[in-house]
Every structure is written in structure tokens, then in C-alpha cells.
Amino acid sequence: MNDLLAGLGEALRLILTLDAELIEITLRSLRVTLSALAVACAIGLPLGGALAVWRFRQRRFVIATMNALIALPPVVVGLVVYLLLSRSGPLGVLGLLFTPAAMIVAQVVIITPLVASIAHQALRDLWAVYHDLLISMNATRWQRIATLLIDGRRALLTAALAGFGRAIGEVGAIMIVGGNIDGATRVLTTAIALETGRGDFALAIGLGVVLIGLSLTVSWASHWIMRTERRGTW
Amino acid sequence: MIRILAALAVALVLPTLGHAETMRMAATTSFQNSGLAETLLPEIEIDTGIEVELVVVGTGQALRLGEAGDVDAVLVHSRPDEEAFVEAGHATHRREIMYNDFIIVGPEEDPASVQGSASAADAMARIAETEAPFVSRGDDSGTHKAELALWNAAGVEPEGGWYRPVGAGMGAALNTAAGMGAYVLSDRASWLNFGNQEGMAVDYEGDPAMFNQYAYLPVNPQAHPSVKGDLAAQLEDWLVSERARTLIDSYRIMGEQVFFFNAEEEN
Numbered sequence: 001m002n003d004l005l006a007g008l009g010e011a012l013r014l015i016l017t018l019d020a021e022l023i024e025i026t027l028r029s030l031r032v033t034l035s036a037l038a039v040a041c042a043i044g045l046p047l048g049g050a051l052a053v054w055r056f057r058q059r060r061f062v063i064a065t066m067n068a069l070i071a072l073p074p075v076v077v078g079l080v081v082y083l084l085l086s087r088s089g090p091l092g093v094l095g096l097l098f099t100p101a102a103m104i105v106a107q108v109v110i111i112t113p114l115v116a117s118i119a120h121q122a123l124r125d126l127w128a129v130y131h132d133l134l135i136s137m138n139a140t141r142w143q144r145i146a147t148l149l150i151d152g153r154r155a156l157l158t159a160a161l162a163g164f165g166r167a168i169g170e171v172g173a174i175m176i177v178g179g180n181i182d183g184a185t186r187v188l189t190t191a192i193a194l195e196t197g198r199g200d201f202a203l204a205i206g207l208g209v210v211l212i213g214l215s216l217t218v219s220w221a222s223h224w225i226m227r228t229e230r231r232g233t234w
Numbered sequence: 235m236i237r238i239l240a241a242l243a244v245a246l247v248l249p250t251l252g253h254a255e256t257m258r259m260a261a262t263t264s265f266q267n268s269g270l271a272e273t274l275l276p277e278i279e280i281d282t283g284i285e286v287e288l289v290v291v292g293t294g295q296a297l298r299l300g301e302a303g304d305v306d307a308v309l310v311h312s313r314p315d316e317e318a319f320v321e322a323g324h325a326t327h328r329r330e331i332m333y334n335d336f337i338i339v340g341p342e343e344d345p346a347s348v349q350g351s352a353s354a355a356d357a358m359a360r361i362a363e364t365e366a367p368f369v370s371r372g373d374d375s376g377t378h379k380a381e382l383a384l385w386n387a388a389g390v391e392p393e394g395g396w397y398r399p400v401g402a403g404m405g406a407a408l409n410t411a412a413g414m415g416a417y418v419l420s421d422r423a424s425w426l427n428f429g430n431q432e433g434m435a436v437d438y439e440g441d442p443a444m445f446n447q448y449a450y451l452p453v454n455p456q457a458h459p460s461v462k463g464d465l466a467a468q469l470e471d472w473l474v475s476e477r478a479r480t481l482i483d484s485y486r487i488m489g490e491q492v493f494f495f496n497a498e499e500e501n
Contacts, residue, residue, distance in 0.1 A: 087303035087460055095460065097304050098258060098289060179289035181258075182275075194290075197405030198267050199430035 007205020014206055026210060029187040032100050032174070033167040036107035037115075040163050044112045045156055048119025049145040052127045063120065069113035074106075078173030081106045085177065098179040103187070106173040111163040118162055122155035123148045157226050161219055168215060188214070256285040257465040260296035261309040262376055263403040264334075265448070268423030270485055270493055277481060282472050284465055292375030292403065300324055300451065303458030307466040311376035311448045325451035326463075331473050332482050332493045336380055336444040339408065339425055340366075340417035340437040348417070354441035355387040362388065365396040367416035371407050372399025380446065381419045387443065408434075421446055426487035447496075473497065 014022045051063055083089050085097040085105070096102045126148055134144045149156065171189040178185035180194060188211045195204035265271050271288055279285050289299065293310040300308045301324045309331070310316060316328050338348060338357055346366040351357035361368050362385075370392070371378035385392050400410050404424040411418035412434050420428075425436070450473055455463030472478060474497035482495040 087458055089302075092303075092460075098287070179258075179287075181287040181289060183285075184256075184287050194266075196409070197263070197403050199405055199409060199428040201430065 003201040004205060006202035008209060010202045010206030011209035014210065022207075022210065024183075025186050025188055025191055026214065028100065028185075029168060029189070029211075030214070032103045032187060033107065033164060035100075036104045036111065036167050037160060037164050039104070039108045040112040040115045040167075041156075041160055043108075044115030044163070045119045045149060045159065046145060047116045048121075048159070049123050049148050051116075051120045052123040052148060053141060053144045063117075066113050066120070067117050070117055072110060072113065073172075074110055074170050075172035075176070077106055077109050078176035081109065081173065081177045097177065098181060098185060100178070100185060102177040103174040103185060106177050107167045107170060110170060110173060111167050114166055115159045115163040118159035119152075119156055122159065123152050126152045126155070154226055157222060161222060164218060165215060168218075169211070255283060255462075255465060256287055257307070257462045257469065258287045258289060258305040259307045259309060259469070260289045260291055260299045260305040262293055262296060262311060262448075263290055263405065264311075264377070264421045264424045265309060266290045267403070267405050268334075268421070268427050268492060269487065270423065270482070273485055274478070274481060277477070278469065278472055281477060282468050284469055286469065292371075292373045293379070294374030297324075300453045303453060303461055305453060306462045307450060307452045307469060309448060309450050311446050312379045313447060313449070315376075315379070316449050316451060319451060323457060324454055326454050327452070329450045329470055329474065329497065331448050331450050331478075331497050332495045333445060333447045334422050334493050335439070336377065336419055336446050337422050337425060337436045338417060338438040339411065339420050339434055341415045342433055342435045344435075344437050346417065348438045351438055354384050354438065354443045355389075357438040358384050358388040359390055361417050362390040362392065362396075365394065367396050367398060367414055368392070369407050369411040369414070369416045369418040370397060370399040371404070371419075372401045373403070375403075376446070377404060377419060377421060380444070384419070384443065422490075423487065423492040426490055426492055448493075474499065 051059065051066075081102065082097065084091050085094065085102050086092055087097070096105070130147065130151070134147060139147065169189060171193055174185075174187065175190050175193065178187070178190065180186050180190040188207055192204045192207045192211070195207065261271065266288065275286050275288065289305060291299065293312045293315065296308045296310050297315060297319050299305045300319065308325070319325055320328050338354070340346070340348065346361045346364040348357040348360050351360060370381060398410070398414075398416065400407050402410070404420060405428065407418055408420060408425065408428050409430060410416070412430055412432065415433070417437065422439075450470055452463065452466035452470060453461045455461045478497070479495040482493045483491065485491070485493055
């Protein structure tokens, strides 16, 4: 209990004093996760839309596989990305291991199935409503997907926020491919793991409070920007 | 407009020119958890201009990273593995830098009464005999290997419900031991720097068998063209210098010296 209270105190102290290291690792956490999220959305949202609109024989199989990939263990993703990016691996020449880019790659793999799956769930329902209208307007397949993505944007926000949540709190994969290097690849979650290892629970909890605060801020900000739950805006 | 662009370009390029060269070193958890890394790395950057990026893993993984050419040097503590590593051509040579020692940490009440042990092996035998809970690193690290060597010396095959390998770093193993009132083998530096010591104490220390030598191994640039052999050599020169001796020997945790510089001038 003492450690929890000390942790809250530590969190306050870190934030109020604008601790330089805290700001650095917080910004790095945001940069890595938002980059990964942008890529994951660029792949996952159109994929979710396509799976809602496009009927093909293996559709059910593809959707079931995508849903299963949500449970991909981050540690395994980390290990596979490590082996690919290692100097001795097939992509070693790129020299990406132990850089933020490697962390972004791992996070994209982890969250793309989640983003695509939630997007698909939301757009499938919307498609049921729009189906007759779009067919009667003789819209092409791409126009149908684009319409769903635009009109379903608020539901897609949920998909993006779920992806953000999974990525910002992830530690197993980015520890392996990033290396938790001070000043280069250390982010909030790996810093928490480090301080826990040192037995400095107060600082670890303090960083945890900052991390949770960050997730809340991002969620609030995005809902405010998208003007959800307001009268007259669907 | 062109002038502005040129000024911008200069402003963007200059900081990178003045920026220190970076190299990567894989080091053991004890090097970082003890806090020594935080003391040495900034000094290294000031003296040599090299920014050392530290990848902190167990000795086993550190050597794997070196073998793959993912780091430029490793700083570890498990002599037989280091010699095999050099033998296999992964590193050019092995250079001893400093040592500290292992201690047996356990509950203050000392249920297996290891405090009066004649030797480290005797202490381990007493723990096995009473089947007092023992947390093992179980992660192929230098500390884990030292522990296995001690069990071997005690003639004990550590098995059963009392023996709990956690497969984690030193700090996590200490946390686990503290939580379950178990014994654990730790390096002194990590223990002294450990924030969660409540109810735990050093129950046995001082046997020369628990001597813990750290060595520096520059990864062989011939095996991996991407390895920065020149920076690794510069770092080695610094690590064996008088400056390093002063910093390492004067590093104190709670008033105790924890690392002892013992590098030889000549290779």
C-alpha cells in the first residue's frame, strides 16, 4: 500500500517538475505507437471495409484467421521480428534492430489484426444498412468501401483507439527488438519493467500512472476532435 | 528563400556532425541494475566522444547478440562461455575488467541456517537439505551459471518443489525471493541497489568460489562488417585506463564498494 501511495507521489513529482527524461520517453512512446497506429490503420481499415463488402469464397476463413491473429503473442512477434532484423537475419542489412523503427514494425504486426477486425465488425453492420442504396446507385466496389469508411468513421475511431491501447501498453515485443536502450529506444513500458527489476516500485508505479494518463488523454482528445456522442452528429 | 533553405540545412546537419559516435554494447543486468552503467557511460562519452548504447540482457543472450553481430561488444561474466565465444571466432579476444562477488540472500530468520556455513557449497547443501525455498534465475545468465556451479560443488541436483527457477533478470528474481521468503544467489551490487529489501538479508558471503569476474569482448569485425571495431577498441582502452579504475573503485552503494577494477595494462 505504501508503495502505491509513494508511486502516486512520484507520478505527481515527475509531472510537476517536467522531468526531462520522463518527457523524452513519453514522447518516444507516443511517436512509436502513433506511427505504428498510422500504418496499422492504413492497412487495417480498408481491409476491414473490403471484407465487409467483398464476397469471395474464402471470406469466412480469412475473417476467422484475422480474428485469431488478434491473440498473436507479442513476445513471439518480437522474437520473429528480431530474427528478421538481426544482422544475421534476412533483413539485417537495413540495420534497423534496436531502433524505434524496429519497434514500430513489431507493433504494426501486433495491432493490425485488431484494427482490421474491429473495423470489419463495425462496417459489416453499416453495410447491411447501405447495401441496397449503394447497389442501386451502381457504385463500384472501391466507392462502396470508401463510403463505408467515411460514414463509419466514428466506429472506426474505436478500432483505432483499441489499436492504440494495445500498442502503447505493449512491452514484450519492443523489449526484444528495441533493447530498452537509454536515450534511444526506452519507452514508458520498458522503463516500468526496468524500475520494477530494480525494486524501485514507487518510480515504476509513477511511470505507470503517467502511461494511463497518456491513454486517457489520447482517448479524450480523439473523441473531442471527432465530436462523438453529440446531438445531431449521428 | 535559398538562403533560408541553406541556413535550415546547416542547422539540421550541424547537430548531427557534432553528435557523438554511437556503438552498441550488450551488458548483463547486474551492470545496469547496480547503477554502475549510469555512472560510467556519461564519463565515457565525455572522454572518448563515444555514446555507448546499452542493451541489457543476461550473459547467454548477450553472447547471442554478439554472435549475430547485433552489438559491437559485450560485457559479461561467465568465463567458460566467454572462452568458447572467443574460440569460435565471434570475438577477437577477452579482456578482464573488474570483479564483484556473489552473495546468498535469504530471509532474515535464515530457516536453513546457512549463516554458519563453512563454504558456499556447504551453504547450498544446507538449503537443499532443509528444502528451504530457493529462487533460481534460470535464464542462462552469468549468475545462473555461477549458481549451477555451486550446486555442482555441493554435490546436489537441485530439484523439487523448493527449487524455483523464474527465468528472469536479477531484480525480478530478488523480487520473487522477497515475495516468497526464499533464498537466492545475487551479485552484491544488484542486491545493494535493490529497493525492496524488506525482510531479506545477506545470509552468506565471502567464499572465494563466489568471485564474479566481468570481462569485455569486442565482437570480431571480420565476422560482421557492420561491427564498429575501432569504436570497440577505443572503449576497451578506456575501460582499462586509470580513469576507469578511479571511477569503478570509487563507486559506492550505501557506502560499500561493490566493483573492484582488475584490468591488466597489457593484453
